[in-house]
Every structure is written in C-alpha cells, then in structure tokens.
Amino acid sequence: xxxxxxxxxxxxxxxxxxxxxxxxxxxxxxxxxxxxxxxxxxxxxxxxxxxxxxxxxxxxxxxxxxxxxxxxxxxxxxxxxxxxxxxxxxxxxxxxxxxxxxxxxxxxxxxxxxxxxxxxxxxxxxxxxxxxxxxxxxxxxxxxxxxxxxxxxxxxxxxxxxxxxxxxxxxxxxxxxxxxxxxxxxxxxxxxxxxxxxxxxxxxxxxxxxxxxxxxxxxxxxxxxxxxxxxxxxxxxxxxxxxxxxxxxxxxxxxxxxxxxxxxxxxxxxxxxxxxxxxxxxxxxxxxxxxxxxxxxxxxxxxxxxxxxxxxxxxxxxxxxxxxxxxxxxxxxxxxxxxxxxxxxxxxxxxxxxxxxxxxxxxxxxxxxxxxxxx
Ligand SMILES: [Zn+2]
Numbered sequence: 025x026x027x028x029x030x031x032x033x034x035x036x037x038x039x040x041x042x043x044x045x046x047x048x049x050x051x052x053x054x055x056x057x058x059x060x061x062x063x064x065x066x067x068x069x070x071x072x073x074x075x076x077x078x079x080x081x082x083x084x085x086x087x088x089x090x091x092x093x094x095x096x097x098x099x100x101x102x103x104x105x106x107x108x109x110x111x112x113x114x115x116x117x118x119x120x121x122x123x124x125x126x127x128x129x130x131x132x133x134x135x136x137x138x139x140x141x142x143x144x145x146x147x148x149x150x151x152x153x154x155x156x157x158x159x160x161x162x163x164x165x166x167x168x169x170x171x172x173x174x175x176x177x178x179x180x181x182x183x184x185x186x187x188x189x190x191x192x193x194x195x196x197x198x199x200x201x202x203x204x205x206x207x208x209x210x211x212x213x214x215x216x217x218x219x220x221x222x223x224x225x226x227x228x229x230x231x232x233x234x235x236x237x238x239x240x241x242x243x244x245x246x247x248x249x250x251x252x253x254x255x256x257x258x259x260x261x262x263x264x265x266x267x268x269x270x271x272x273x274x275x276x277x278x279x280x281x282x283x284x285x286x287x288x289x290x291x292x293x294x295x296x297x298x299x300x301x302x303x304x305x306x307x308x309x310x311x312x313x314x315x316x317x318x319x320x321x322x323x324x325x326x327x328x329x330x331x332x333x334x335x336x337x338x339x340x341x342x343x344x345x346x347x348x349x350x351x352x353x354x355x356x357x358x359x360x361x362x363x364x365x366x367x368x369x370x371x372x373x374x375x376x377x378x379x380x381x382x383x384x385x386x387x388x389x390x391x392x393x394x395x396x397x398x399x
Pocket of ligand 1 (some may be wrong): 146202205257298299
C-alpha cells in the first residue's frame with residue numbers, strides 16, 4: 025500500500041512550486057516563474073525539492089507546458105529533452121532525463137530508491153558547498169579571500185584570488201550570475217583544485233573568482249534574477265550604472281574592476297560561467313579582430329584540452345562578455361555550459377564531470393596566458 029506523496033521545497037535552494045498527485049500515479053509539479061523587473065521577461069528552469077513516498081514506488085513526474093518570456097517574446101521553456109538529477113542522500117546523485125512531449129510538457133518515469141528522494145534540475149551547489157570550499161582552501165598561502173560587498177539580503181560577495189605573488193597578469197572568472205546555473209560552481213571547484221595542485225598554473229597567471237554572484241537567488245531557489253528582479257548578466261555598457269538598491273551584486277563587481285583599473289592591475293581575460301541547453305561560447309562578434317583572434321585561440325585550446333565540443337554563437341549586448349570588453353578592454357566572454365548533455369562524455373553532467381572539466385580548463389588557462397598574454 026503506497027501513501028500519498030508529499031513534496032517539501034522549504035529548504036535552501038528549494039524551488040517554490042505547486043504540485044498535485046493524480047490517482048494514476050503522475051506527480052504534476054509546477055515550479056514558479058522568476059520575473060524580471062521592468063520587462064515582461066520570465067523564466068522557469070530551476071527545480072529542487074524533496075519527494076516523500078514509498079521506496080520501490082514507480083511514479084511519472086510531469087511539468088505541464090510552460091512559456092518562458094525572453095526579450096519580450098514567448099518561447100517553449102522545454103524545447104529539448106531536459107537533463108536532471110535525483111538523490112536519496114543529497115550527496116550521491118543519479119542522472120535522469122525528462123522527455124519532451126507533443127504538448128510541450130516534459131515527463132519522466134522514476135522508481136523511488138528510498139522513501140525520500142531529492143530531485144533537482146542540476147546537481148545542487150548551495151552556499152553550504154561554497155562555505156565548505158572556502159573552509160578547505162582559506163589557509164593555503166596561495167589563496168586570498170575578500171568580501172567585495174554584500175548582496176541585497178546582506179550575504180557576503182566573496183572574491184577568491186589564487187596567486188603565487190605579485191607581478192602576474194590575471195583572469196577573472198564569475199559564477200552563478202543566474203541562480204539555477206549550478207554547473208559553473210562545480211566547474212569553479214575544479215579550476216581551484218587544479219590551480220592549487222599544479223604550480224605551473226599560478227606561475228603563469230593570477231586567478232580571481234567571484235563564485236556566486238546571485239547568492240540570494242541561490243538560497244531562495246530562483247531561476248534567473250536577483251531578489252530585486254534584475255538580471256546580473258545585463259547592464260554592462262557605457263552609460264549604464266548599477267545601483268546599490270537594484271543590482272547591487274554588479275555595483276560591487278564594477279567597483280572592484282574600477283579599483284583594479286586605478287591600480288593598473290585589470291585582468292586581461294574574463295569569463296562568465298552559465299548553463300543552458302546549447303553549451304556554446306558567446307563571442308563579441310563585430311568587435312576588434314585581434315580580440316576575436318585571441319578568443320578563437322582559446323576556443324581551439326578548449327577543444328583540444330577540455331570536454332568542450334560545442335559551438336560558438338554571437339553574444340548579446342550589455343552582457344558581462346560584451347560589457348567588460350567595451351568598458352575595460354578586457355578579453356571577456358560568456359560560456360554556457362550544457363546543462364542537459366555533454367557530448368564529450370556522453371552523459372548528463374554531474375558534479376564529478378563539471379569538476380574534471382574545470383580542472384582541464386585551469387590547464388588551458390595556463391597555456392592560453394603563456395601563448396597570448398606573454399609577460
Ligand atoms: Zn545564465
């Protein structure tokens with residue numbers, strides 16, 4: 025005899041949602057949209073919840089058809105099969121795939137491996153994981169951690185700097201501008217581990233990392249915007265400013281960059297890590313040829329040295345990628361890690377895959393700086 029299921033999302037990074045169990049054993053769940061201030065835009069991509077049922081019970085999970093609104097236009101929230109994860113203990117995760125249905129809903133069948141199972145869109149990386157990372161590395165002499173400011177909800181915005189001493193050029197890496205995109209955080213874990221274990225990397229460059237830009241959104245289980253409704257990957261352009269009461273996370277990042285500029289220590293390369301359905305590098309097409317040539321060198325090195333197999337697409341105006349090039353002359357790009365499927369490994373990516381990918385990328389950074397930004 026199975027009991028009715030119960031869904032709990034009242035924990036850090038849990039996604040607020042409606043849900044209903046049908047008599048046929050289908051659990052229909054509907055995470056809430058996340059809305060942008062000042063536009064019609066909305067997005068539903070994140071879910072993370074704990075389902076209580078009966079071990080061995082088979083269920084269908086279904087999200088009804090949903091339209092995201094992006095650039096003011098409606099579009100299917102689930103255009104391709106969706107990679108996701110489930111776990112009985114919150115530590116070991118098993119990949120799963122939601123199939124796209126003709127009515128644009130997504131569905132999958134699961135057998136519960138225990139009475140309580142966590143389901144998540146991407147293997148969760150929360151402020152607890154970040155705190156564990158900081159605890160692991162904070163006493164390493166190659167590591168400096170500073171808070172550059174606070175989020176709207178007064179959480180510290182850390183920049184982790186990995187450096188073997190003064191005098192080297194540097195890279196800036198930002199993660200989690202969008203709260204649902206946990207892949208970038210696991211990737212950053214891999215970068216840090218590799219950079220601290222292979223001395224050749226920090227002999228070549230310093231690495232500055234803002235690991236969790238939209239921290240409040242991560243805690244509250246949001247998809248895209250900060251808790252004031254601002255997209256932290258927009259607004260980087262001449263003539264635009266970030267306010268302390270709006271996108272304060274970007275206000276502090278810009279202040280940090282301005283301080284580096286005043287010191288003459290601006291990073292020469294910056295990358296903003298995201299997740300999407302495509303896995304492409306976003307280039308500043310139309311910008312100067314020398315910049316594009318350097319980015320193509322990076323692309324080639326990533327194809328040779330990492331799990332990167334996807335493509336290139338044109339970046340969008342006022343993103344981190346466009347903006348840091350325009351405002352500071354930094355070679356900057358947006359990289360969208362593929363959240364559903366990694367062609368190189370033929371799997372739905374999990375923390376182990378992202379970490380390995382990140383460690384590969386740290387080696388690419390060393391090679392890229394040695395070749396392109398020779399001191
Ligand atoms: Zn994103």
